[in-house]
Amino acid sequence: MTTTSATSVSDTGTGHATVPAHEDGRDGASVTGDKRRFILPLGPSLERRRLQIYLSLTAFDALGIAIAFLSVGLTLTRVDDRNILANLVLLFIPVFWTIALSLRLYSVRALISSRFAQVRVVYSVFGAVTALIFMAYLAHSPLAIGRLSMGFNVLAAVIVLASIRTLVRPLILRRCGPTVENVLIIDDGGASVRVPGAWIVQAHEHNLKPDFCDPHMLDRLGLFMTNMDRVLVSCAPERRAAWAMIFKGSNVSGEIVDPDVYSLGVVGARRSHSFGTLIVSVGPLSLQDRAVKRGMDITAAGCALLFLLPLLITVAIVIRLEDKGPVFFRQQRQGRNNRLFWIYKFRSMSALRLDQAGARSASRDDDRITRIGQIIRRTSIDELPQLINVLRGDMSLVGPRPHAIGSLAGNKRFWEVDPRYLLRHSLKPGLTGLAQVRGLRGATDTETDLTYRLQADLEYLDGWTVLRDLKIILGTIRVLVHEKAY
Template sequence: MLLIADGVLLNMCFAVAALLWEGRWWEPRSMLAAQATMPIFYTIALYNGSYGVTALRDWLYASRKVVVALVISAALINFLGFYTKSNEDFSRAAVTLGLLFTAISLVMLRRVVAEFIQRHWGGRVSNCMVINDGGASFIFDGAETISAEEYNLDPGSRDPFMLDRLGKLLRNQDQVVVSCPRERREGWAFLLKSAGVYGEIVSEPAHSLGAVGVHRYDSLDRTTLVVSTGPLGLRARILKRSFDVAVAGSALLVLSPLLILVAILIKVEDRGPVLFIQRRLGRGNQFFNMFKFRSMLEDKLDHAGSRSAAREDDRITRIGHIIRRTSIDELPQIINVLKGDMSIVGPRPHALGSQANNKYFWDIDREYWQRHCLKPGLTGLAQVRGHRGATEHEKDLTDRLQSDLEYIAGWSLRRDIGIVLRTVLVLKHNNAF
């Protein structure tokens, strides 16, 4: 919301400056200067911490950062204008007034936001949780404290229902601290990494936990090891979500005639439901309902996903054969993307009953849970590499898992765009049946 408010203020301030100096509201030259300044301002502000947690805690810090971002962006625009000889296209007085009004407005906004946070949340700008699993006492002011025993949380368990329960508890938490006995710390470190949250464990040698930092709480006389930070920072999350919404929204608009046609054909064939809704594992190992076009007979639907589709599968309808071979059956997941359950690109979500070599996926490789630290995707690196279809052998799962972990470790918007383009080439594939 602060991002949007800053953009509105910048435009309004330039419009007011144009009215005062030029005598014309929303004067084109002044507004062109505002529009040229905005993308550079946002880029600098996102990089220099203007929208970080520290900026929410300290309005003076936030004011300094946002004014520096505005000054640098104005300087860059002026530099570009000088070399392109376009400075004369702008009114220097109107632009200077616009920048001055914007700087004052941005500082005032930070002060108002700080007052609002103090009044409504007691100055707390992040959600913190302490999980007590029988370790040393850890009383963290402003944090919610829960008992692992009360919620039946076991770091050594591979039960997906327990992981879903933990995922829901950790949802929207900015910081999670676990206090537990020595023998349970490695298990908790793994769970926090899999959940994709910023996680700390109270005092333990760094090597075995894969710690990435140390945090000292002087008031508590306690030290924690930071064992997970989440795979993406704020800027990356904003970019990825913006990309998801833009692509999914456009796809829904462009593909709506096809979606309506397929829905009609499915309904006409056997009068059954158009959509197949199946519970899948998503971000933070939480369950969500994934949408697909129904491609199987209604009385033979496999909601648990315990049986992979075969080449001559008697459960698949006539229209089902067509939409599965062309991946059209996956298109309703565009709705999941818009809802925020999924991304356009990410590890593909699996059904609870999915198996390879008669073993559940998480029994084959414990790192399986770590693929869920990001939202699942409509497509992914594993899929464009050809790792699709039935999982008859353990290698079918491990190949996908390694691609998923590689994708998470090296995420970039450019890679997402590349995977989407490559997906177009493999929509129809031999392993789809």
Template sequence: MNAEANPVPVVRKGGAQSAPAGSVPGLERRRLQSYLAILIGDIAMVLGAFLLGGWIYLGSEGAEMGLVLGQIVLPVFLTVALYNNAYSLRTLQSWEFGAARALIALLISSAAVVFIAFYTKSSRDFSRASFTLGIAFAAFMLPWLRAQMRGFVRWRCGARVTNELVIDDGGPPINLAGAMQVDARKRRLVPDASDPVALDRIGKVLRGCDRVIVSCPPERRHAWALIFKGAAIAGEVIDDTIAELDALGARKAGGHGLLLVSVGPLGLRARAMKRAFDVAFSGLAIFALSPLLLVVALLIMAEDGGPALFVQRRIGRGNTFFRMYKFRSMRVASLDEEGNVSTARDDQRVTRIGAFIRRTSIDELPQLFNVLAGDMSIVGPRPHAIGSQAGDKLFWEVDTRYWLRHALKPGLTGLAQVRGYRGATDHESDLEQRLGADLEYLNGWSIWRDLGIVVATIRVLVHDRAY
């Protein structure tokens, strides 16, 4: 086997690899060979699937018709596959991703062919059974091919498919699994744009690399950046400011570099979907529960003559205040406007009807009007009072990430509640558990998850921490 087919051996050091003395063989040609092999395999699978489907249904005559159907579907399939990344770097790294993209291309191309055949009235010339069998066989054979090609890709490109190099030039230590490692001082790699010999030495080390990362002091970042720009590779310079700010991206504007440090957790379509669900659910719930709401309000007023509702300032979306409604469960003289003191078991401030509605979560039902008004959502992080404490600290003093939970509207119920994190926060860990669940919810929203949380809430409406 020739030298190009064999990647230069490397010596592992921990999670990284020690780079060889010279440049490493580039993988671009081998990746192209892998793409071409997969492409040819896909063509064979599509044509073979339709040939097999026609033969099974109508014998040799059907096989000929199936081959014609395959030739009709194939150009559309390849066009869609090329545009939906079915032949991309990620498909070499993950056969599952490639199989999924190939199946999507197959479904789109099949639908397109059926659509065109219907409107041109040519579908009567082909066997629908043969076409269906061909699609079914192709849907099985394409993923099978991608799985079998793993060995070929590994043989041609190695385990990582790309060559990554880390240059240690005196900056923060970094260890990337599978990446080659170079010590700039030992290799005498100096980013000096005025020294052609130094640039040649660096260029030989970079040759064959797909991505290079350099860790250096701030004063040498600009010099390395210039060298990377002229090396025709993807080059990165470590800047821990990005990690400190948890930056999401970067851009240039007005002659300045700008770091993107935050975006809303939901896009416009997701917000519209969530709001539509909130309005529909809260409206129907208010209508259905109106007799219960009226009876509870009358019982509260009848017990001590005070108002039925307790209105408290809570922290809502964007860290702004809103007025949250609850059925009053405490005596009027004992109301805690700022929420400085958590309710304890057998709390003397709680009325008899108040103890019942708190235990059954009925006291929270007036927040359906907050949802309808747009201050709250059915599902989201629960809104807290300003003076709420965990142990002897205010909530935001326990963990500064506390303010991140207000990127969405507060909810009538939430992920933390269905996991049992509710009631008094006697210890800092009580808040930490809730905060972790709230941040998890923000990072993985979907309408199906909201529906699942609503269903799960039914199981925790009555709970032993409600007092």
């Protein structure tokens, strides 16, 4: 942010007041005692600059699409088809703009995150292609172009538009800064708050009060808030209502800091007719995501059972022949919504020494394990019957591994070590998971063993994608035989 030197003006005056200068830093820019001073407003309007960048990007995108399509077209299409290609470009650009706007390709987040912008570029290009195909079908349009040529056009457009986002990144940083927004924090005696690149103003040093009955104070507050995209106030609970009234009358996004929001893990708020609530939990997956994940589970588990059927029958026969005991071991585990279910495994321990509660974890030289049990545990074959659990809907292919109810970390129950352990039950437990891919398996002899696994599980819960599940499934193949598989 730029600074402007000025002579001191009384803090109680109106109009262009001055406040001490700041230096940009990672923890925000503090407007406190310094001999250099600024003229209010604190910073230039970034809204106008963002609009200029959005307009520039739309023009660059149109140019990029034209270059991508025409460069490929001049190479791959016949001379007679080049007029068709030119018409396609003229149709493609407005459709792309429309879909890009709906996908927030021209948004603050897209300016901040290059990865977000590039992903949205891919979605927008393929969305535009799909929309054009659908429109051409409905209109019985004679417009036609070869599939190979169209495929290269789309690929070239994605590459060019993604490259544009990389090339304009320095311009965005120079024009709008790393946060792309002006953020003001007013410290009115509340909890300490730090936002990278924000302006921090001490209310008592600049005589700022939420007095909506004083026109001069309102004018002064408005001067501080000028050109700010977000204003946060940290104050005592009894002053929140007054600050809220100030914000409601200001043309600004106003926020009041509440430490409980962080400590409770609040994800939103809801206002009813006579009361308000803080939303502290929501399902980690949407209906669409659950449908996709369930479809993957049924397809993969069904195919795996058919493919592995000879192996499963062979293992079952050998287990039965060794000590005449049952083939399967069943144990109650806790699944999604904290509901108990019966998990299936090939029995790997002596039929007379089974541990239904799971109070004792298996060890490397465990005397309860049978000869065939040693083999199937080290190769993870004993877990294969859980494909039945996947088909039944008790489990998923990928998710936090379900633990026995009596399991201990050191001498404590898992939830006693860390209450966040219960968060794992917001998803179906998995046949494999992020912790298993990272080699975090085997006995939990210490509390640290559980902590590492829990951290991996919480990381998985943070954001589900099909690609992440596929990576975990492929990664599991590498750790089927593992030194801690006993």
